[in-house]
Amino acid sequence: MSVNVKPIQSTPSLSGEDAKRIMLQVSTKPSKEAVKRNEALLKLRKNILKK
Secondary structure, eight states: OOOOOOOOOOOOOOOHHHHHHHHHHHHSOOOHHHHHHHHHHHHHHHHHHHO
16 A cells, blocks of 8 residues: 655745735735625625535
8 A cells, every 4th residue: 555645845935026916916905896806705604504
């Protein structure tokens, strides 16, 4: 019996540009369409979980 083992990956490091992009994305306000879509998906998810 053989077992496939994946090697342990090192923790990725972030560059300054990556950190800037993450901070910009976090601080940006979502569009009205995105908010409506998320609310609709949340309502759908709640209906599915009730069943």
